[in-house]
Amino acid sequence: MNWRRAALASAAAAPVIALLAWGMTRDPKEIVSPLPGRNAPEFSLGVFAPGEPPLARKVGDTIALASMRGKIVVFNFWASWCLECRVEHKDLSFVAQQNASKSVQFVGVLYNDVPSAGLEWIGKMGGQAYPSVLDQGARTAIDYGLYGVPETFVIDASGRVAYKHTGPIPAALLQSKIDSLLAAPAVQSPASR
Amino acid sequence: MTRLLAVDALWFGLIVCAIGGIIAPIGIGRGKQRDAWIAVAQGAVYANFALITVAAGAMMWALARHDFSISYVAQVGSRATPMFYTVISLWGALEGSILFWAWVLALYSVGVVWLNRKRPGLLVPYASAALLAIALFFHVLLVGPANPFHLVSPVPLDGPGPNPLLQNHILMAVHPPLLYLGYVGMSVPFAFAVGAVLSGEITNADWMRLTRRWTLTAWAFLSAAIIAGMWWSYEVLGWGGYWAWDPVENASFIPWLTATAYLHSVMVQERRDMLRLWNLNLVVGTFMLTILGTFLTRSGIISSVHAFTQGTIGYYFLAFIAIVLVGALAMVAGNSDKLRAPGKLDAALSRETVFLLNNLLLTVFMFTVLIGTLFPLVAEAVRGVKVSVGEPFYNRMTLPVMVALLFLMGVGPALPWKRGNMDDLKRKMLPGLIVAAMVATIVVVVGAKSVYAVLAFSFVGFAATMNVMEFVIGARARVSAHGERFGTALLRLIAGNRRRYGGYIAHMGIFVAATGIAASSTFRSEGEATLKPGQSMVVGKTTARLKDVWGREEKQRSVIGATVELVRDGAVYASLTPRMNFYPTSQQPIPTPDVRSTPFGDTYMNLMSFQQDGSSATIKVILEPLVPWIWMGGGIIVLGALVSAWPVRKLA
Numbered sequence: 001m002n003w004r005r006a007a008l009a010s011a012a013a014a015p016v017i018a019l020l021a022w023g024m025t026r027d028p029k030e031i032v033s034p035l036p037g038r039n040a041p042e043f044s045l046g047v048f049a050p051g052e053p054p055l056a057r058k059v060g061d062t063i064a065l066a067s068m069r070g071k072i073v074v075f076n077f078w079a080s081w082c083l084e085c086r087v088e089h090k091d092l093s094f095v096a097q098q099n100a101s102k103s104v105q106f107v108g109v110l111y112n113d114v115p116s117a118g119l120e121w122i123g124k125m126g127g128q129a130y131p132s133v134l135d136q137g138a139r140t141a142i143d144y145g146l147y148g149v150p151e152t153f154v155i156d157a158s159g160r161v162a163y164k165h166t167g168p169i170p171a172a173l174l175q176s177k178i179d180s181l182l183a184a185p186a187v188q189s190p191a192s193r
Numbered sequence: 194m195t196r197l198l199a200v201d202a203l204w205f206g207l208i209v210c211a212i213g214g215i216i217a218p219i220g221i222g223r224g225k226q227r228d229a230w231i232a233v234a235q236g237a238v239y240a241n242f243a244l245i246t247v248a249a250g251a252m253m254w255a256l257a258r259h260d261f262s263i264s265y266v267a268q269v270g271s272r273a274t275p276m277f278y279t280v281i282s283l284w285g286a287l288e289g290s291i292l293f294w295a296w297v298l299a300l301y302s303v304g305v306v307w308l309n310r311k312r313p314g315l316l317v318p319y320a321s322a323a324l325l326a327i328a329l330f331f332h333v334l335l336v337g338p339a340n341p342f343h344l345v346s347p348v349p350l351d352g353p354g355p356n357p358l359l360q361n362h363i364l365m366a367v368h369p370p371l372l373y374l375g376y377v378g379m380s381v382p383f384a385f386a387v388g389a390v391l392s393g394e395i396t397n398a399d400w401m402r403l404t405r406r407w408t409l410t411a412w413a414f415l416s417a418a419i420i421a422g423m424w425w426s427y428e429v430l431g432w433g434g435y436w437a438w439d440p441v442e443n444a445s446f447i448p449w450l451t452a453t454a455y456l457h458s459v460m461v462q463e464r465r466d467m468l469r470l471w472n473l474n475l476v477v478g479t480f481m482l483t484i485l486g487t488f489l490t491r492s493g494i495i496s497s498v499h500a501f502t503q504g505t506i507g508y509y510f511l512a513f514i515a516i517v518l519v520g521a522l523a524m525v526a527g528n529s530d531k532l533r534a535p536g537k538l539d540a541a542l543s544r545e546t547v548f549l550l551n552n553l554l555l556t557v558f559m560f561t562v563l564i565g566t567l568f569p570l571v572a573e574a575v576r577g578v579k580v581s582v583g584e585p586f587y588n589r590m591t592l593p594v595m596v597a598l599l600f601l602m603g604v605g606p607a608l609p610w611k612r613g614n615m616d617d618l619k620r621k622m623l624p625g626l627i628v629a630a631m632v633a634t635i636v637v638v639v640g641a642k643s644v645y646a647v648l649a650f651s652f653v654g655f656a657a658t659m660n661v662m663e664f665v666i667g668a669r670a671r672v673s674a675h676g677e678r679f680g681t682a683l684l685r686l687i688a689g690n691r692r693r694y695g696g697y698i699a700h701m702g703i704f705v706a707a708t709g710i711a712a713s714s715t716f717r718s719e720g721e722a723t724l725k726p727g728q729s730m731v732v733g734k735t736t737a738r739l740k741d742v743w744g745r746e747e748k749q750r751s752v753i754g755a756t757v758e759l760v761r762d763g764a765v766y767a768s769l770t771p772r773m774n775f776y777p778t779s780q781q782p783i784p785t786p787d788v789r790s791t792p793f794g795d796t797y798m799n800l801m802s803f804q805q806d807g808s809s810a811t812i813k814v815i816l817e818p819l820v821p822w823i824w825m826g827g828g829i830i831v832l833g834a835l836v837s838a839w840p841v842r843k844l845a
Binding site for chain 1: 488492493494495507508510514517518519520522523524525526527528529530567570571572574579
């Protein structure tokens with residue numbers, strides 16, 4: 001046995017193992033969104049599920065991002081066929097109610113689904129505190145680079161995407177994002193300056 | 194009760210493997226009471242097999258009895274799933290697959306010890322210890338992160354059933370066991386390599402002979418598994434393809450390439466006493482690549498269609514890879530002095546040169562696929578970007594290598610060992626070249642446009658002719674020497690030199706499969722149309738008429754199907770029923786294409802969508818010439834390996 005050569009050869013294993021070990025810390029399915037920090041794509045969509053007072057809106061009303069400047073917008077993509085959406089459903093309505101008196105607007109967006117199925121789902125799940133809109137042809141979903149549902153975008157008072165969450169969002173996390181935006185005055189985005 | 198029995202068996206197995214795999218080899222090495230330690234190592238192999246059989250049997254029993262108090266059964270079992278698919282879901286998810294792996298490894302280990310029980314020397318005892326050390330790792334997984342026998346409380350009344358894709362086709366019973374037999378089988382040559390180094394038999398050629406047969410066995414299983422996997426993907430996934438260079442496919446293919454290289458280069462070592470170190474590298478490398486492949490598909494490190502559920506198991510595999518890689522590199526490099534081979538290449542024109550080129554190409558092929566598979570990881574580590582490597586990369590990089598390999602498969606058999614003669618070679622190659630030219634002409638006339646397609650077809654024609662000639666020339670010689678009939682002469686020729694002619698038979702299998710692959714990818718045509726009942730669509734020369742759209746409730750699923758008739762001259766000559774199966778656990782329907790196979794090609798039909806009132810359905814029809822040749826080729830490859838590996842009875 002030539003120990004010197006053996007040691008040299010086994011040192012060659014180090015970079016391979018280092019690469020694999022580093023890979024273990026990554027999620028290959030995670031795709032970083034370029035949106036946070038930029039202006040949120042505009043949308044103007046019709047309400048199909050009214051939500052509950054005090055957050056209710058009339059069915060058929062249009063909700064447009066441009067008309068919500070000065071408010072924090074929580075924009076949540078969901079679908080009735082999405083299992084993970086069930087997980088976050090209660091949390092979202094709960095946080096929406098908690099912040100009802102503040103300058104925060106929750107909007108649900110039905111993704112790749114029919115309104116009747118969406119309404120049935122809301123009924124089955126025990127209601128939804130805030131209104132949901134319909135995204136015809138998934139145009140808004142494409143603008144937001146939707147990867148799957150659920151996905152949640154938190155948009156600050158100046159219309160900038162402050163945070164994007166993939167998968168079910170926990171109540172505490174969402175509340176902390178809202179709190180920090182409420183505490184800090186909105187930074188003017190370059191576009192609106 | 195079942196659970197306790199199984200868990201105890203796993204823990205005892207762990208202890209047995211630790212004793213046989215770690216303590217026993219130290220005892221053998223120190224030399225005191227060596228025979229006793231040998232007996233311990235070999236006894237441990239049998240004991241471990243018995244224990245793991247109890248655990249695996251307990252799992253199958255629990256699955257069959259719907260014992261949902263056991264975590265794995267609760268995860269993959271369901272009362273509605275047919276019994277057959279319930280029992281084979283032993284290998285349907287992560288924990289069960291590790292249990293099955295350990296069982297296959299134990300089975301191989303018993304085979305190694307039993308078949309070599311009369312062999313003197315320390316090679317086999319050390320190899321048994323190495324196999325037990327590998328088994329120890331799987332036992333650690335089984336009592337740790339991949340324990341399938343956790344107690345579930347409260348006990349659920351029913352489970353979700355296996356992944357719908359895994360209970361939709363009979364090949365699920367075939368492909369995974371074959372794959373494990375192939376993959377795990379590569380542990381045996383590695384164990385022999387370790388045994389050869391530890392026992393000092395590395396300098397003696399006998400261990401290579403022993404290793405070759407085990408590698409060939411595992412290789413045959415792996416070849417069959419790869420082809421069965423292609424078949425499964427073709428029959429189940431509904432896209433009409435059979436290979437997509439997905440990481441999980443690559444994981445099975447990469448070690449196949451190094452094992453194939455070894456099966457060829459080992460002949461050079463046996464005949465000419467060259468390439469000792471290289472062959473050791475191939476044996477060790479093949480095993481490493483199986484472990485790496487397992488790691489890649491089970492750690493979630495690379496994005497694949499075939500992801501197993503993830504957990505901490507990736508870290509265990511990483512640790513195992515680190516230990517084995519460092520150990521193996523040290524072992525090979527540390528002993529490289531002893532492996533200086535005395536043989537020398539006599540002439541550039543010789544069979545050994547072709548084998549060297551073959552090994553070079555297979556190694557390049559292996560690295561190409563390996564780099565393509567790992568590149569997303571490297572790119573993200575180095576440049577922080579997400580990339581994916583797809584078919585265009587693999588096709589562009591590997592097609593030239595494949596075509597060159599096909600050519601070599603024709604040249605090799607025509608060249609003698611040691612020193613060839615250019616004039617002889619030219620004369621022998623003439624019929625092959627004529628066939629190649631004819632095939633090329635036909636293929637171009639029929640409409641092939643890509644250069645590689647033309648080259649692939651004509652080199653297959655060339656190489657197939659060259660291999661057939663080997664049979665013909667040999668049989669003719671027997672006819673004239675012994676006055677036998679041609680058929681008898683052919684059979685006796687093969688029986689008299691099984692290794693050689695088995696190899697040529699395997700080559701023929703490759704040619705048949707390559708023809709199927711080249712034809713189905715070059716001359717494929719497809720069409721898609723939304724039809725009302727009674728309406729027809731035309732693809733190529735095939736007319737398909739929708740008869741009706743129907744629905745059916747089955748115990749574990751709902752089925753929507755379309756009955757589509759194939760019509761020629763107004764008469765129906767076949768009827769296909771592509772379906773969509775809806776399983777309660779799956780959001781999306783599972784496409785269930787229907788395929789009409791003839792030796793000349795397949796009509797592949799998929800139900801893309803349908804109107805709920807049955808008023809129309811969208812049907813995709815794909816015509817794929819010669820696809821069945823791929824599966825047939827797989828059968829011939831296995832037959833060739835069988836002929837080649839079959840032990841020759843020594844005449845008394």
